[in-house]
Amino acid sequence: MRTTLPVVAAALLMTVAGCSDKAATLRPGVLPPGTAVLSVDGKDVGTTYSVRCETIDWMTRIHTGIDGAGVNAMLSNADNLTAEFVRLHDLNGFTGSYEHRLQGEASVTMTGPTYRITGAALGFNKSEPTRLRAETFSVKVSC
Numbered sequence: 001m002r003t004t005l006p007v008v009a010a011a012l013l014m015t016v017a018g019c020s021d022k023a024a025t026l027r028p029g030v031l032p033p034g035t036a037v038l039s040v041d042g043k044d045v046g047t048t049y050s051v052r053c054e055t056i057d058w059m060t061r062i063h064t065g066i067d068g069a070g071v072n073a074m075l076s077n078a079d080n081l082t083a084e085f086v087r088l089h090d091l092n093g094f095t096g097s098y099e100h101r102l103q104g105e106a107s108v109t110m111t112g113p114t115y116r117i118t119g120a121a122l123g124f125n126k127s128e129p130t131r132l133r134a135e136t137f138s139v140k141v142s143c
Contacts, residue, residue, distance in 0.1 A: 030111055030112045035141070036141040037139075038066070039138045040136070048066040050065040050070075051143065059074060062075065062139075072089070075117075082100065083108050086119065096134075097122065098137075113142050115141050
């Protein structure tokens with residue numbers, strides 16, 4: 001009985017250490033699952049762990065949220081990885097959207113399970129609600 005407890009404790013420590021090493025060794029450009037990092041106009045909006053992703057066939061819908069603000073996006077992998085739409089809701093006061101072939105511009109890259117969507121959205125800022133403007137954005141999200 002005396003030797004069992006130290007052996008079990010050592011095995012438990014090795015397991016915990018093994019798990020923490022894996023979490024700490026993410027490849028560059030990869031976020032932990034369920035994480036999103038957002039920016040608008042080059043300003044960091046924040047990191048959220050409120051991420052929902054749903055994939056059906058070649059379409060992936062992504063929703064993130066930070067205190068009532070967030071991003072909704074639809075990505076397609078039918079031919080090439082493309083953004084069908086990106087809708088920004090009150091990020092640093094900006095609300096706007098990119099719509100494939102209609103307004104704005106966006107590109108998508110993927111590193112492991114992490115999408116990086118960058119581009120420009122057309123919309124309004126709370127500071128000047130009557131002036132239509134284009135703002136750059138970056139959404140880095142891991143489903």
